[in-house]
Amino acid sequence: MSETFLPDDPQHPIVVENLRNSFGDHVIHEGLSLTVNRGEILGVVGGSGTGKSVLMRSIIGLQVPDDGSITVLGRSITDAEGDEDIDIRARWGVLFQGGALFSTLTVGENVEVPLKEFYPEIAEQLRHEIAQFKVMLSGLPRDAVNKYPAELSGGMKKRAGLARALALDPELLFLDEPTAGLDPIGAAAFDKLTRALQETLGLTVFLITHDLDTLYEICDRVAVLADKKVIAVGTIPELLALDHPWIQEYFNGPRGRAARDAQHGARHGANQKVL
Numbered sequence: 648m649s650e651t652f653l654p655d656d657p658q659h660p661i662v663v664e665n666l667r668n669s670f671g672d673h674v675i676h677e678g679l680s681l682t683v684n685r686g687e688i689l690g691v692v693g694g695s696g697t698g699k700s701v702l703m704r705s706i707i708g709l710q711v712p713d714d715g716s717i718t719v720l721g722r723s724i725t726d727a728e729g730d731e732d733i734d735i736r737a738r739w740g741v742l743f744q745g746g747a748l749f750s751t752l753t754v755g756e757n758v759e760v761p762l763k764e765f766y767p768e769i770a771e772q773l774r775h776e777i778a779q780f781k782v783m784l785s786g787l788p789r790d791a792v793n794k795y796p797a798e799l800s801g802g803m804k805k806r807a808g809l810a811r812a813l814a815l816d817p818e819l820l821f822l823d824e825p826t827a828g829l830d831p832i833g834a835a836a837f838d839k840l841t842r843a844l845q846e847t848l849g850l851t852v853f854l855i856t857h858d859l860d861t862l863y864e865i866c867d868r869v870a871v872l873a874d875k876k877v878i879a880v881g882t883i884p885e886l887l888a889l890d891h892p893w894i895q896e897y898f899n900g901p902r903g904r905a906a907r908d909a910q911h912g913a914r915h916g917a918n919q920k921v922l
């Protein structure tokens with residue numbers, strides 16, 4: 648069954664239809680469609696090179712597609728003339744792979760970059776206070792605001808990138824492999840933070856990940872990229888009911904089973920007494 652969504656449908660802040668992206672002869676996406684529901688954490692998975700980051704870059708206007716339409720918060724991204732023309736850029740925040748922090752700026756100054764760009768009228772002192780608040784909201788200690796990226800651990804850099812992504816109080820949050828490179832405890836803590844922020848700030852989250860624990864722990868639905876398109880979107884039980892070989896191997900392989908067992912154990916263990 649196919650559904651049609653109005654471009655400014657408030658329940659679906661991101662609507663991608665029939666997207667095509669290529670680099671020279673290399674076709675990355677062909678006929679890719681995806682609808683994101685308001686208030687969900689959508690996990691985006693797929694083998695390496697299937698075009699998850701290119702899809703995210705297309706949605707935020709950094710990659711001009713060959714064909715198709717992308718509507719974000721009722722605004723056509725594909726009709727915009729360059730990303731400077733997209734007047735809703737202040738309504739999303741992005742955590743790029745690796746954090747993409749400016750190395751010559753402190754964490755606080757990094758968070759202030761989008762504030763200066765979009766709200767130059769904000770007084771300096773207030774801007775500092777907003778940056779401090781976002782840094783702490785992202786779970787960093789107060790003094791992290793004056794540190795340079797090189798002085799931070801990998802996990803702290805991710806949190807600093809998150810603080811910058813949250814600088815403008817976005818409605819949409821894009822996270823590109825946020826737990827990559829983190830130890831399991833740091834990754835679990837980042838997952839928890841993402842869920843807590845999504846709930847308290849009412850965010851819609853587009854989350855690219857290879858981390859099965861993240862998918863099980865915090866994603867409401869998962870979109871699977873393969874064969875140049877989104878081949879399925881649904882909850883993990885819904886995806887498991889499909890017999891696509893990649894989906895089966897991904898979720899039912901040893902790592903998928905371990906992540907599922909870990910989640911099952913955590914849920915049931917909470918009700919057990921330690922004797």
Ligand SMILES: Nc1ncnc2c1ncn2[C@@H]1O[C@H](COP(=O)(O)OP(=O)(O)OP(=O)(O)O)[C@@H](O)[C@H]1O
Nearest residue numbers: 670673675693694695696697698699700701702857
């Ligand atoms: N600017 C570019 N120029 C040429 N090819 C590119 C460019 N950006 C991405 N690609 C190619 O597009 C394909 C998809 O890249 P993308 O980074 O979106 O994959 P991905 O699914 O995010 O992979 P991974 O899981 O490894 O991060 C890759 O083959 C990549 O080499």
